[in-house]
Amino acid sequence: MKTLSIQSRQTIQRLGFGALTLLALITITPIVAIVGYIIIKGAPAISWQFLTAFPREGMKAGGIWPAIIGTVYLTLGTAIFSVPLGLGAAIYLSEYAPNNRWTRLIRLAIVNLSGIPSVVYGLFGLGLFVLFLKLGISILAGSLTLSIMTLPVIISTAEEALRAVPQSFRVVSISLGGTKWQTIQRIVLPQALPGILTGIILGLERAAGETAPILFTAASFFLPRLPGSPLDATMALPYHLFVISTQVPGMPVRIQFGTALVLLVFVLSMNLVATVIRSRARAKRQW
Amino acid sequence: MNKITIEHLTLTYSDGVEAISDINLNIPANAISVLFGPAGAGKSSLLRTINRLNDLADVEEVRGRVLIDGQDILSQKTDVIALRRKVGMVFARPVVLPLTIRANLTYALELAGEKRIERLDEAVERSLTLAALWEEVKDRLEESAFSLSGGQQQRLCLARVLANEPEIILLDEPTSGLDPISTGKVEASLQELKKSYTIILVPHSVQQAARASDFAAFLLQGKLIETAWGKNMFTTPHDRRTEDYVEGRFG
Numbered sequence: 001m002k003t004l005s006i007q008s009r010q011t012i013q014r015l016g017f018g019a020l021t022l023l024a025l026i027t028i029t030p031i032v033a034i035v036g037y038i039i040i041k042g043a044p045a046i047s048w049q050f051l052t053a054f055p056r057e058g059m060k061a062g063g064i065w066p067a068i069i070g071t072v073y074l075t076l077g078t079a080i081f082s083v084p085l086g087l088g089a090a091i092y093l094s095e096y097a098p099n100n101r102w103t104r105l106i107r108l109a110i111v112n113l114s115g116i117p118s119v120v121y122g123l124f125g126l127g128l129f130v131l132f133l134k135l136g137i138s139i140l141a142g143s144l145t146l147s148i149m150t151l152p153v154i155i156s157t158a159e160e161a162l163r164a165v166p167q168s169f170r171v172v173s174i175s176l177g178g179t180k181w182q183t184i185q186r187i188v189l190p191q192a193l194p195g196i197l198t199g200i201i202l203g204l205e206r207a208a209g210e211t212a213p214i215l216f217t218a219a220s221f222f223l224p225r226l227p228g229s230p231l232d233a234t235m236a237l238p239y240h241l242f243v244i245s246t247q248v249p250g251m252p253v254r255i256q257f258g259t260a261l262v263l264l265v266f267v268l269s270m271n272l273v274a275t276v277i278r279s280r281a282r283a284k285r286q287w
Numbered sequence: 288m289n290k291i292t293i294e295h296l297t298l299t300y301s302d303g304v305e306a307i308s309d310i311n312l313n314i315p316a317n318a319i320s321v322l323f324g325p326a327g328a329g330k331s332s333l334l335r336t337i338n339r340l341n342d343l344a345d346v347e348e349v350r351g352r353v354l355i356d357g358q359d360i361l362s363q364k365t366d367v368i369a370l371r372r373k374v375g376m377v378f379a380r381p382v383v384l385p386l387t388i389r390a391n392l393t394y395a396l397e398l399a400g401e402k403r404i405e406r407l408d409e410a411v412e413r414s415l416t417l418a419a420l421w422e423e424v425k426d427r428l429e430e431s432a433f434s435l436s437g438g439q440q441q442r443l444c445l446a447r448v449l450a451n452e453p454e455i456i457l458l459d460e461p462t463s464g465l466d467p468i469s470t471g472k473v474e475a476s477l478q479e480l481k482k483s484y485t486i487i488l489v490p491h492s493v494q495q496a497a498r499a500s501d502f503a504a505f506l507l508q509g510k511l512i513e514t515a516w517g518k519n520m521f522t523t524p525h526d527r528r529t530e531d532y533v534e535g536r537f538g
Contacts, residue, residue, distance in 0.1 A: 168382040172444075175340055176395040176451060177372040186394075191385055286385060286433040 038260050045258025055222065059244050060251060064259055069226055070139075070234035071208055071266065074218060077143025077230065078150055078207045083200055085147070086154030090196070093155070094162035095184055114152035119212035121149045126216035140230040142218020146207040153206060157199025161192040166287055194281030201274040209267045211238040221247075237263040290316035290455065290485040291337065296351035298332055300344070306332035308509040309351070318501035319477055319486045323493065325532065328506035330489045334457045337487070338374040339367050355455070372399065375448030379460040379491075381440035383432035388424055391432045391443060395451040410450040418446035419476050438469025445476065455485045463491040474499060493533055497521040505529045 004012075053063030089110075097103040125145025135141040165188050173183040189196075211219075219239035227234045241259045244251050291314035298307040307329045314320050322330045335341040336353060339360065352359045360370055372395065384391050392414055393407045401407060411428065415421035420442045424435070432443060441461060448456055458477075462470040477486055477499060490496040496503060503520040505512045505528075513526045524530040531537055 168380070169384060171340070171343065172378070172382045172384060174343065175338060175371055175376045176398065176447065177368050178398045179368060182398050187384060286431060
């Protein structure tokens with residue numbers, strides 16, 4: 001084999017680095033392009049009035065306040081149901097479940113649950129919560145539907161965070177006369193908390209941005225006032241965006257992109273919080 | 288006086304390995320008993336049976352009896368939590384809990400429901416003093432236990448067991464990861480502690496076994512080969528296999 005000179009080896013190395021940099025740039029191009037495009041097109045629409053007023057003139061003017069509030073309500077409602085349920089399931093799977101057929105069946109169900117298209121959740125929510133349980137098109141029905149969709153994300157990330165806590169901590173705690181539950185409460189959960197919070201936020205972030213599950217269960221085209229109870233329907237950002245982009249002829253593009261920008265900021269700031277929690281915990285962790 | 292009496296103990300893991308085969312052994316009170324032998328002798332399995340920590344492992348079957356003060360701790364009726372408070376354990380690798388130094392020491396007492404600050408403070412100082420760590424850490428009790436050196440962490444683990452006021456202390460190669468100076472400190476503590484506790488030590492070397500032994504038991508492949516008082520095992524072993532191991536011909 002011919003030995004390459006130092007120069008040509010360095011050239012090959014430089015070419016390699018160049019190619020990798022290029023690939024990295026290509027990967028981040030879409031996200032930069034999407035965010036940039038939406039900021040440029042949407043920023044002119046953003047004003048205090050846009051954020052705090054009701055829509056006027058058949059959505060073509062005014063603001064998106066009820067849609068913002070509706071998305072906040074739906075996200076909080078989803079958290080109320082999915083966090084305790086998801087955390088409980090994760091603790092069961094990580095700490096208590098024996099490794100048998102039943103547990104494998106539960107895991108299989110969770111994996112499959114996360115693969116179901118979101119519109120199917122919407123249809124299921126319509127059948128179960130809206131019609132059968134007679135909750136009507138409401139924040140409650142929408143939150144329950146979004147909760148089912150969010151659960152697999154919360155369960156799997158929380159379980160992963162719990163499993164990452166070293167087994168030796170559990171053994172030591174039990175050898176000191178701790179019960180299993182004391183060990184979970186005092187050692188395992190606090191150590192897994194940052195990871196669990198990250199999973200919860202990422203799950204809720206998905207819920208906040210989805211349209212299809214609330215389409216038949218919670219969302220309303222236009223409401224003249226804010227929802228007064230969990231049994232009221234609500235406007236919501238993703239659905240509002242869908243409506244003004246497809247259902248209203250002659251809609252000013254500015255408003256569509258303004259709405260998209262608000263939704264994007266809402267979701268990305270949740271993401272930012274999750275990232276901060278995770279990196280802080282990583283810096284502090286000692287095991 | 289015998290603190291622990293082991294009768295016909297046989298332990299099988301669920302993968303079919305018989306880790307302990309029909310062991311009969313008396314462990315004296317207020318002494319250091321060393322259980323030694325090569326890897327796979329069943330030393331750790333035996334230790335973990337005495338505080339029922341094997342309950343967490345994939346154990347297929349345990350036969351025989353382990354009597355502590357005459358009570359069979361393998362019985363269904365045993366209060367395992369109370370047993371583990373009475374029988375403390377120090378592991379090979381120091382595992383400090385992700386808490387402060389103080390919280391590591393008060394952990395077990397708080398689990399047991401102790402809330403009185405003066406009792407907890409007293410336990411912290413007493414246990415750290417016994418483990419020869421008080422002078423080094425008395426001004427940094429609120430720091431994370433991870434800020435301690437490896438040797439200090441292991442003495443903290445010993446102190447943590449002592450804070451619980453156990454009657455028996457099990458030590459599974461407690462100095463295997465420590466430097467000679469730290470090892471010396473731990474061994475010195477044990478010599479002090481044996482006056483009030485029953486200590487079972489799985490040493491990390493034959494030399495340590497010989498240094499620490501008041502009573503020694505040699506195990507090989509799950510079987511008890513021989514026992515002897517004092518250092519006799521290391522000067523005049525009876526069994527050929529013990530002799531070979533003590534003199535370094537295998538293991």
